[in-house]
Amino acid sequence: MNRPKTIPELRQEIQASAKLQADSQGAISKILGLNQATVSRILRGQFKRRSKAVDKVLVYANISCITETPLPPFEVTVTHLEKLAAARSPNGRHAAKLIRLAAELLESSLPPTGEDVMPVAQPAS
Numbered sequence: 001m002n003r004p005k006t007i008p009e010l011r012q013e014i015q016a017s018a019k020l021q022a023d024s025q026g027a028i029s030k031i032l033g034l035n036q037a038t039v040s041r042i043l044r045g046q047f048k049r050r051s052k053a054v055d056k057v058l059v060y061a062n063i064s065c066i067t068e069t070p071l072p073p074f075e076v077t078v079t080h081l082e083k084l085a086a087a088r089s090p091n092g093r094h095a096a097k098l099i100r101l102a103a104e105l106l107e108s109s110l111p112p113t114g115e116d117v118m119p120v121a122q123p124a125s
């Protein structure tokens with residue numbers, strides 16, 4: 001069964017695209033009629049949803065928005081919760097924002113590398 005790719009899947013494919021890495025951001029922005037800063041942000045994966053600008057970059061890089069790969073269980077749960085929270089009320093919109101934020105935080109939580117770890121003060125002996 002085909003499904004739309006998630007934003008993390010699209011980010012990963014954009015960042016791995018040989019065509020997008022081979023061409024300069026300036027050239028891409030001129031071809032697509034986008035601001036260079038917008039292209040830079042998209043190529044770094046700094047977008048939260050599909051927009052016309054993201055779609056232009058996807059078309060330019062020949063990246064499909066559809067996949068046959070099933071969603072992992074976590075993303076199925078998040079998608080289901082987002083649908084439940086999609087009510088056209090302030091509470092539904094707030095719930096959807098909180099769910100997306102929680103998903104992004106969980107998605108980006110990687111174990112710290114040696115450079116990111118703050119040194120802990122040793123007690124005086």
